[in-house]
Amino acid sequence: MMTGTQSPDLRRQSLAAIKRRSLLCFAIPGVILAYLVYVFFAFEVRDTLEDVKLDNAAILVGDSYSYKTEVSHNNRSGHYVVAIEGEKKGRYAPSAHPAWVAIDGENADIDLTDGYRVIIRDREVTFTIPGYGQIVALPTRRGVEVDLPDGPLPSWINLSKTRLNVKTPNGRISVTKAKTTIFRYFFGWELFWFTLDSPYNGLGITELVSLALSNERNENGQTHALAIFLDFWFNPMWRHGEVAWALVETVLMAFLGTIGAACLALPLGFLSARNFAPSLIGRFGLRRLFDFLRGVDGLIWTVILSRAFGPGPMTGALAILITDTGTFGKMFSEALENVDDKQIEGLKSTGASPVSQNRFGVIPQITPVLLSQILYYLESNTRSATIIGAIVGGGIGLLLTQAIITQKDWEEVTYYIILIVVMVFIMDSLSGWLRRRLIKGESTAP
Amino acid sequence: MAGSSFDFLSGTMATASYRSDYIRLTHLRRLYSGVLFLVLVLLFFGGFYTADSRNAGGFFDGLDSFFDFPAEVLGEAWSEIDGLPTLLWHYLPSLLETVNIAAVATLIGAIIGLLLSLFSTRGLAFWPRGIPLFRRSMDIMRAVPEIVIALVLIFIMGAGPIPAMIAIAIHTSGALGKLFSEVNENCDMKPVDGLASVGASWGQRMWFGVFPQVVQNYFSYALLRFEINIRASAILGFVGAGGIGYDLRNTISWGKGRYDDATAIFILLFLTIVLVDQLSSVLRNRV
Numbered sequence: 001m002m003t004g005t006q007s008p009d010l011r012r013q014s015l016a017a018i019k020r021r022s023l024l025c026f027a028i029p030g031v032i033l034a035y036l037v038y039v040f041f042a043f044e045v046r047d048t049l050e051d052v053k054l055d056n057a058a059i060l061v062g063d064s065y066s067y068k069t070e071v072s073h074n075n076r077s078g079h080y081v082v083a084i085e086g087e088k089k090g091r092y093a094p095s096a097h098p099a100w101v102a103i104d105g106e107n108a109d110i111d112l113t114d115g116y117r118v119i120i121r122d123r124e125v126t127f128t129i130p131g132y133g134q135i136v137a138l139p140t141r142r143g144v145e146v147d148l149p150d151g152p153l154p155s156w157i158n159l160s161k162t163r164l165n166v167k168t169p170n171g172r173i174s175v176t177k178a179k180t181t182i183f184r185y186f187f188g189w190e191l192f193w194f195t196l197d198s199p200y201n202g203l204g205i206t207e208l209v210s211l212a213l214s215n216e217r218n219e220n221g222q223t224h225a226l227a228i229f230l231d232f233w234f235n236p237m238w239r240h241g242e243v244a245w246a247l248v249e250t251v252l253m254a255f256l257g258t259i260g261a262a263c264l265a266l267p268l269g270f271l272s273a274r275n276f277a278p279s280l281i282g283r284f285g286l287r288r289l290f291d292f293l294r295g296v297d298g299l300i301w302t303v304i305l306s307r308a309f310g311p312g313p314m315t316g317a318l319a320i321l322i323t324d325t326g327t328f329g330k331m332f333s334e335a336l337e338n339v340d341d342k343q344i345e346g347l348k349s350t351g352a353s354p355v356s357q358n359r360f361g362v363i364p365q366i367t368p369v370l371l372s373q374i375l376y377y378l379e380s381n382t383r384s385a386t387i388i389g390a391i392v393g394g395g396i397g398l399l400l401t402q403a404i405i406t407q408k409d410w411e412e413v414t415y416y417i418i419l420i421v422v423m424v425f426i427m428d429s430l431s432g433w434l435r436r437r438l439i440k441g442e443s444t445a446p
Numbered sequence: 447m448a449g450s451s452f453d454f455l456s457g458t459m460a461t462a463s464y465r466s467d468y469i470r471l472t473h474l475r476r477l478y479s480g481v482l483f484l485v486l487v488l489l490f491f492g493g494f495y496t497a498d499s500r501n502a503g504g505f506f507d508g509l510d511s512f513f514d515f516p517a518e519v520l521g522e523a524w525s526e527i528d529g530l531p532t533l534l535w536h537y538l539p540s541l542l543e544t545v546n547i548a549a550v551a552t553l554i555g556a557i558i559g560l561l562l563s564l565f566s567t568r569g570l571a572f573w574p575r576g577i578p579l580f581r582r583s584m585d586i587m588r589a590v591p592e593i594v595i596a597l598v599l600i601f602i603m604g605a606g607p608i609p610a611m612i613a614i615a616i617h618t619s620g621a622l623g624k625l626f627s628e629v630n631e632n633c634d635m636k637p638v639d640g641l642a643s644v645g646a647s648w649g650q651r652m653w654f655g656v657f658p659q660v661v662q663n664y665f666s667y668a669l670l671r672f673e674i675n676i677r678a679s680a681i682l683g684f685v686g687a688g689g690i691g692y693d694l695r696n697t698i699s700w701g702k703g704r705y706d707d708a709t710a711i712f713i714l715l716f717l718t719i720v721l722v723d724q725l726s727s728v729l730r731n732r733v
Contacts, residue, residue, distance in 0.1 A: 032553065039550050042543070043607045057602045249500060252493045259490055295720040299681040299691060300712055303698055307515035309508035312501030387593040390685055394500070397593065401685065404597045417594050424589040 063410035067190035068172075071101055071110055072181040075123050075139045078106045084190045085409075089236050092196060100184070110182050112171040118182050125180055127166060127173055137164050137175045144175050189411050191237050198231040238415070243399065247423055249313040250395035253388065254381035254427070257320025262374045264325045269332030270358075276336060286329065293326030298384065302391050311393030319388055320381050328373070335369045336362070368439040375431040382427040386420055396420055523709035533710035537693060541714045544689035547611045547682075548675035554611075555618025555675075556668045559584075562619060563626030564652055570630055570638070572648050580623075587620025596682050610687030614675050625667045626660070633659045669726040676722055680715055690715060 040046075070086040073079070080103050084090030092098065102109040110118040115130040127135040133149030135157075143162040158165035164175040172183040194201040199218070200208060212225040220227070233241040270276045272286035302319040309315040344361035352360070389397030400416045403409055498505045523530065565571055566580035592613040599609030638655035646654070683691020690711055697707040 036550070036553070039546055042546060043550075043611070045608065048603055048606055048608050051604050053602055053604070060598065060601065245500075249497070252497050256490065256493050256497055259486070291720065291723075295716050295723065296712075297677050297680065297715060297719055299677070299684060299694070300715065302681075303694070304515055305508075305512075308503070308512045309505065310502030312503070313497040314501035314505055314508075315503075317497055383589075383591040386591045387681055387685070390593060391681075393502075400594065401597065404601060407601065413598075417590075420591060420594060421586070421589050424591065425585075428585075428589065 060410045060413075062185075064414040065411075066185050066187050067411060068183045068185050069098070069190075070181055070183055071108070072179055073108065073120055073123075075178055075180060078123075080108060084196070087237070089195055090191055096196075110184075112168075112182075112184055114170055116168060116170040118171075118173060120180065123180075125173070125175055129166075129168060135164075135166060137180075139175055139177045139180065141177065143177055146175075189238075189415070191235070193235070194231050195235055195237055198235075200228055200231055238412070243396070243416070243419065246389075246394075246396040246399050247419060250385045250389055250397065251382060251423065251427070253313050253316040253320060253385040253395060254378060256314075256317035257385070258324060258374060258378045258381050260317070260321040261324035261328050261377075262370070264321070265328030265332050266370075268325070268329045269336055272329065273333040273336035275339070275341075287333075290326040290329040290333075293322055294330070295326075296323075298323045298388065299391075302388055306392045313389075313392075313394040315392040316385055316388040316394055319392070320384065324377060324381070327377070331373055332366070332370060335366045339365045371438055372435050375435050379424075379427050379431040382424055396423070519705040519708055519712075522705040526706045529706060530710060533707055534714060537690060537707070537710055537714055540688075540690040540693050541718060543607055544679045544683060544691065545676060545718065547607050547614065547679040547687075547689055548672060551611050551614035551618055551679070552668055552672040552675050554615040555671070556622050556664070558615070558619035559622030559626055560664070562623035563630055564656070566623070567627045567630040569635060570652070570656060584620045584623040584627075587616050588624065589620075590616070592617050592678055592682060593685060596687050597685065600686055605686050605688060605692075607688045610679055610682040610689070613682065613687075614678050617678075618671055618675060622667060622671055626664060629660045629663045629667075630656065666730040669730055673719075673722050673726055676719060 067085055069082065069084050072081050072083075072086070074081075080094075082092040082097050082101055082103075084092075097103060100111040100113075102111075106120075106122055108118075108120040110120075112118065115128065117128045119126045119128075123139050125135075125137045125139075127137070129135065132154070135149070136147040138145045144164050146159060146164050148157070148159075153159065156167045158167075162176060164173075166173050171185065174181050174183075191201070200211075203211070208228060212228055214224060217223055218227050222230070268286055268290075271278065272283045272290070274283070277283035298319055301322045302316070305315045305318050305322075309318065339362055343365065344357050347357045347361045385395060386397040386400070389395030390401045391397075396416060396419065400413065400420070403412045403416060494505075562580055562584055565573070566577050566584065568574070568577065571577050571580075592610075595613035595616055596609050599612055600606075603609055633656055637659070638651050641651045641655045679687075679689060680691045680694075683689035683693075684695045686692065694708065694711045694715075697704040697711065
């Protein structure tokens with residue numbers, strides 16, 4: 001019960017406490033805001049935002065779901081080449097051009113649908129655009145002579161003395177004195193299943209299935225099922241086989257690193273736990289070793305190891321192993337320090353040997369904790385293995401960085417990103433499932 | 447257990463059957479564990495040989511030369527030990543950038559994660575039917591590795607700290623969002639119900655009913671995340687996102703003659719990580 005003399009004092013105290021609290025409530029957001037303002041200037045946010053290349057973003061997004069087929073005409077030799085993405089691997093044979101391209105010697109008639117049409121006669125290019133008119137361009141020795149319909153120049157036409165660029169929703173053309181190129185865009189990923197040189201390109205799924213199930217053999221004496229698989233697996237544009245190996249390498253790095261670290265850390269954990277350590281000095285040394293292994297950080301280990309072991313998945317696995325030995329060693333020894341002594345004493349009272357004491361008194365207590373930590377790290381190391389792979393040169397991380405650095409095949413980048421996310425999701429759910437089975441299931445299972 | 451208590455009532459027959467049952471089950475369980483263990487061992491060694499054969503240098507050759515590179519680096523650094531303080535000073539701004547990337551990413555990630563966690567906790571959600579949506583979006587944010595987002599953003603924005611910051615912040619929002627929502631699920635609903643009964647708005651219920659209960663746990667999770675993010679920000683620098691990782695790549699790839707720089711960076715990074723590690727454990731213990 002409060003007395004009359006105490007209450008004003010208490011009231012003053014609590015008012016002061018409330019005031020301090022509310023001051024703190026304003027101070028913390030203030031400090032955060034001040035920090036953000038500082039970072040805004042330190043990171044040069046405004047300059048960066050001005051430098052944002054939206055064109056690049058547009059290319060990236062456009063490429064991720066569509067591809068282009070190029071029809072190019074060499075204005076000197078008069079030759080035509082029709083190729084998907086302009087790549088050699090996607091080039092159509094001269095006898096088998098797609099239906100929308102009609103080539104007759106030096107002349108060509110290219111249908112870009114909806115009335116958009118390009119006709120080339122002896123180098124002279126006529127581009128018909130519905131609702132605008134006809135653009136006629138003639139490549140000459142000195143440049144390009146262009147004849148446009150009357151009126152102001154629309155923004156989608158880019159014109160100089162040596163070059164004409166026209167962008168329309170149905171396609172794009174570019175004319176220079178050396179070369180005329182017409183681009184038509186299609187939805188999807190080009191030649192994802194088979195390249196043009198494969199006999200299975202362009203077949204429907206039902207045809208493929210019936211071929212695969214038939215007993216017929218192709219000219220090389222392979223069954224169709226095998227040939228279909230080989231053509232897909234060794235697709236030179238998408239390299240599905242290599243990509244699959246890269247994914248395996250990435251998962252392997254995470255698996256080897258995590259399990260190896262756990263195997264090393266378990267005995268070390270016993271040696272550095274307060275209640276099991278044989279010597280205090282050894283315990284202290286091990287503790288500092290764990291701190292050192294964790295403190296040096298995966299990045300530095302990766303750099304050091306790639307000098308000794310060369311690029312590849314083994315290097316990445318070792319980098320994960322070394323870093324995580326430190327982490328696991330610390331965690332395991334903490335888990336061991338928290339074990340309940342009663343079970344060990346019980347076993348001791350029955351005359352069990354020290355090995356049996358640990359096997360039946362300690363291991364069952366720490367197994368759930370250890371397993372859930374190991375599985376959690378396995379999952380998170382799958383993500384780390386992607387980035388470590390980019391540094392050590394192995395796995396899907398390497399393919400991803402290479403594809404991004406070439407800045408050309410964004411559909412491949414998209415493909416890799418999707419695969420990475422699927423891989424991480426699978427590892428996530430696998431580890432979650434195992435955790436539930438092994439840890440919660442243990443009490444109910446036999 | 448059950449066997450021994452029934453022992454007195456139903457005689458030795460029942461005990462024997464319990465006993466044999468128990469032993470049979472134990473053996474079965476040992477068998478399962480043994481098979482599982484064997485599979486794991488086989489996978490491990492199979493994986494080891496696969497990885498070894500796909501590596502440029504072999505494992506056992508590498509072991510011999512393991513210390514060559516550190517020795518070379520340290521040797522060179524030792525011969526120019528006088529310059530080390532200058533170099534440490536020289537790389538301090540880059541280190542600061544790395545730490546700043548991590549700090550801002552943790553801050554922004556924590557704020558977004560907080561909102562996401564409130565939106566995805568049963569009983570607290572502003573729009574309960576959106577819970578699966580917010581949960582899935584957190585899963586996706588967690589699943590996409592930081593390097594993917596960072597590299598794409600570097601292509602669009604150019605090299606610098608901001609792509610790394612955004613990439614780490616996205617991952618952090620997903621990771622912290624999940625942890626925060628686990629904290630929220632354990633919080634006492636009575637204050638929230640009380641506030642609701644006096645007509646408090648959703649924001650008021652969260653601010654006065656939930657936050658006082660959870661803020662300490664939030665804080666320690668955010669600190670742990672900050673530690674992880676410093677490592678992430680250093681490693682992202684190595685692939686072109688600025689900060690000390692970027693400097694490290696330059697000094698390493700220039701080869702001989704710059705190893706004293708590399709040593710300075712190693713020391714700075716090591717000290718920072720150890721410092722933050724210690725600081726965060728002290729702070730977490732105080733909370």
